[in-house]
Amino acid sequence: MAGNRSTDISVGEKNKTNILQAAEKAFAQHGFKGTSVQRIADAAGLPKTNVLYYFKTKQDLYQAVLKQTLSLWNSRFDLACETDDPAETLAEYISEKMEMSRTHPMLSKIFALEILNGAPNLNPYFNDEHLHWMQGRVAIIEAWITQGKMNQVDPHYLLYTIWASTQHYADFATQITRLRGQKMKKADFAQATTTVIQLILNGCGLTVPPHYERSQHDQLS
Amino acid sequence: MAGNRSTDISVGEKNKTNILQAAEKAFAQHGFKGTSVQRIADAAGLPKTNVLYYFKTKQDLYQAVLKQTLSLWNSRFDLACETDDPAETLAEYISEKMEMSRTHPMLSKIFALEILNGAPNLNPYFNDEHLHWMQGRVAIIEAWITQGKMNQVDPHYLLYTIWASTQHYADFATQITRLRGQKMKKADFAQATTTVIQLILNGCGLTVPPHYERSQHDQLS
DNA sequence: CGCATTCCTGACCAAGCAGTCATAGTGCCA
DNA sequence: TGGCACTATGACTGCTTGGTCAGGAATGCG
Numbered sequence: 093m094a095g096n097r098s099t100d101i102s103v104g105e106k107n108k109t110n111i112l113q114a115a116e117k118a119f120a121q122h123g124f125k126g127t128s129v130q131r132i133a134d135a136a137g138l139p140k141t142n143v144l145y146y147f148k149t150k151q152d153l154y155q156a157v158l159k160q161t162l163s164l165w166n167s168r169f170d171l172a173c174e175t176d177d178p179a180e181t182l183a184e185y186i187s188e189k190m191e192m193s194r195t196h197p198m199l200s201k202i203f204a205l206e207i208l209n210g211a212p213n214l215n216p217y218f219n220d221e222h223l224h225w226m227q228g229r230v231a232i233i234e235a236w237i238t239q240g241k242m243n244q245v246d247p248h249y250l251l252y253t254i255w256a257s258t259q260h261y262a263d264f265a266t267q268i269t270r271l272r273g274q275k276m277k278k279a280d281f282a283q284a285t286t287t288v289i290q291l292i293l294n295g296c297g298l299t300v301p302p303h304y305e306r307s308q309h310d311q312l313s
Numbered sequence: 314m315a316g317n318r319s320t321d322i323s324v325g326e327k328n329k330t331n332i333l334q335a336a337e338k339a340f341a342q343h344g345f346k347g348t349s350v351q352r353i354a355d356a357a358g359l360p361k362t363n364v365l366y367y368f369k370t371k372q373d374l375y376q377a378v379l380k381q382t383l384s385l386w387n388s389r390f391d392l393a394c395e396t397d398d399p400a401e402t403l404a405e406y407i408s409e410k411m412e413m414s415r416t417h418p419m420l421s422k423i424f425a426l427e428i429l430n431g432a433p434n435l436n437p438y439f440n441d442e443h444l445h446w447m448q449g450r451v452a453i454i455e456a457w458i459t460q461g462k463m464n465q466v467d468p469h470y471l472l473y474t475i476w477a478s479t480q481h482y483a484d485f486a487t488q489i490t491r492l493r494g495q496k497m498k499k500a501d502f503a504q505a506t507t508t509v510i511q512l513i514l515n516g517c518g519l520t521v522p523p524h525y526e527r528s529q530h531d532q533l534s
Numbered sequence: 535c536g537c538a539t540t541c542c543t544g545a546c547c548a549a550g551c552a553g554t555c556a557t558a559g560t561g562c563c564a
Numbered sequence: 565t566g567g568c569a570c571t572a573t574g575a576c577t578g579c580t581t582g583g584t585c586a587g588g589a590a591t592g593c594g
Contacts, residue, residue: 103541103591121431125347128581140582141543150582201429204484208422208429210342211487219491226492243515249508252489253478260477263425266432268473270440271447287470294464295512324571350552361552362573371552 108146111136115157120198123205124154158206158213161199164192170225174235178242179298182254183289187304189258190285194278200262226251243297250296257288329367332357336378341419344426345375379427379434382420385413391446395456399463400519403475404510408525410479411506415499421483447472464518471517478509 114135118127129150133140147153169185193200206213226248233247261268261276261284269275276284286306293300335356339348350371354361368374390406414421427434447469454468482489482497482505490496497505507527514521 107541123344123346123426123430125344126430129583130581139543141584142541144583145542148583204425205344205429207485207488208341208426209344209347211491223492243511245512246504246508248492249505250512252481252485252505253509253512256477256481256485257474260473264428264473264477267428270432271444271469283467284470284473287467288474290464291466291471291474291516292512293516294518295514295516297515328571349550351550360573362554363571365553366570366572369553 107136107138107142111138111143111146111153112157112160115153116160116198116202119154119157119205120201124150124209129153155213157202161202161206162218164196164199164203165222165225169229172229172232174232174239176232177301178233178236178296179293180301182296182298183293183301183304186254186258186289186292187285189254190261190281190288193258193260193262194276194281197262197265200259204259204263241298243295245296250292254292257292328357328359328363332359332364332367332374333377333381336374337381337419337423340375340378341422341426345371345430350374376434378423382423382427383439385417385420385424386443386446390450393450393453395453395460397453398522399454399457399517400514401522403517403519404514404522404525407475407479407510407513408506410475411482411502411509414479414481414483415497415502418483418486421480425480425484462519464516466517471513475513478513 111132115127115132118132118135121127122131127150129143130140132153133143136143143153147156167185167188169181169188172181229251230247233242233245233250236242237244237247261281265276272280283306286300286304289304290300290306332353336348336353339353339356342348343352348371350364351361353374354364357364364374368377388406388409390402390409393402450472451468454463454466454471457463458465458468482502486497504527507521507525510525511521511527
């Protein structure tokens with residue numbers, strides 16, 4: 093038909109991404125067991141058999157969604173080194189993770205559900221990567237401590253705290269929304285981000301870089 | 314038969330608690346949808362019909378488990394007032410929550426799963442209680458700030474951070490275990506607790522009370 | 535046009551599920 | 565002894581589910 097000449101992607105690819113989007117939403121909300129292929133198909137506006145045509149099994153589809161999820165873990169912190177400024181580096185890392193919680197809450201939820209279920213679908217490859225990443229980051233933080241750049245804080249628990257307090261805004265959004273009476277908007281996330289940065293950086297004996305400081309008009313009376 | 318004369322609880326009560334324990338474990342690991350009544354029955358060593366005899370529906374059983382879960386939220390912080398010492402109060406609160414994550418990880422997971430699923434089973438009563446609690450705690454923290462006892466930190470985000478970074482050790486135990494290579498022991502929890510306290514209290518501009526300080530032999534080289 | 539590949543789908547099936555029911559054992563009190 | 569309440573359970577039912585299959589439509593390409 094006319095009008096679609098610019099889309100050189102095949103109909104198959106288009107359908108696949110469409111299905112993946114619907115699946116992402118469904119899995120994030122209801123978990124693997126709680127999501128039926130029929131529900132995903134309905135959300136994607138396709139017959140169930142068509143979904144099974146592109147992804148042979150529900151497992152395959154879930155694995156594909158999970159793969160996207162793991163891209164969440166990429167960050168500029170991956171490339172940090174011990175000569176970097178800890179305050180700047182950590183603030184940016186927290187900022188990145190908060191932005192992830194805001195813009196991709198469903199992927200965060202899927203990861204959380206996977207962990208809660210005992211992570212049966214996280215393959216050894218990811219585990220190794222993850223462990224390797226962890227060891228590298230821990231070494232850098234320990235170097236910063238040795239150099240006297242920051243307080244002595246166990247790097248493992250520091251990282252867990254950063255993950256927890258940022259992912260929380262995606263995973264526990266339901267709870268937060270109920271307590272606030274409305275969903276967190278972009279400005280709320282900005283405020284939450286500065287608060288988390290303030291807490292953790294000060295907690296490490298670091299000074300919050302000017303760029304990440306609370307802006308004037310956000311001050312309490 | 315002989316031997317049971319000291320147990321004045323009826324066989325029914327004994328079975329009920331037995332079933333509840335099995336259900337707690339199963340729901341925490343596989344969620345509501347992912348748990349079959351049969352599985353719970355097997356874990357409890359009873360025929361499925363017997364489980365349904367005590368709890369008419371799977372929903373009922375889940376609700377009963379969830380009710381236990383909500384007891385997690387009780388804390389000595391509930392009774393705090395603005396004349397209390399913020400450092401001492403918050404340190405104790407964090408300590409309590411960490412202890413909950415250590416001793417009742419499954420209940421924490423069930424709560425997390427419930428929230429992730431959109432909290433369809435949290436009744437309005439709990440929501441109201443929870444909101445009321447929140448408002449009370451926020452007021453106290455704001456008073457502390459006004460009194461100059463601690464830095465200006467948005468109380469809401471402070472509380473979220475405390476919840477997140479403590480519950481994390483229950484909900485994400487699988488991830489932590491894989492990264493460490495082994496489960497966290499009691500001593501590890503103690504260290505994690507002091508680290509979280511240090512981070513958050515320093516983050517608020519508070520001094521960690523001596524009792525909650527890292528002990529000497531835990532120091533890094 | 536002709537053929538192959540990709541795409542699409544209704545009908546169907548076996549398994550697992552929550553929940554019902556009829557039946558039966560058990561302890562207790564009158 | 566009879567009756568009642570509680571406890572227990574195998575057999576069964578109706579429904580949802582993931583997945584198969586056979587056949588048909590669209591598309592691209594020589």
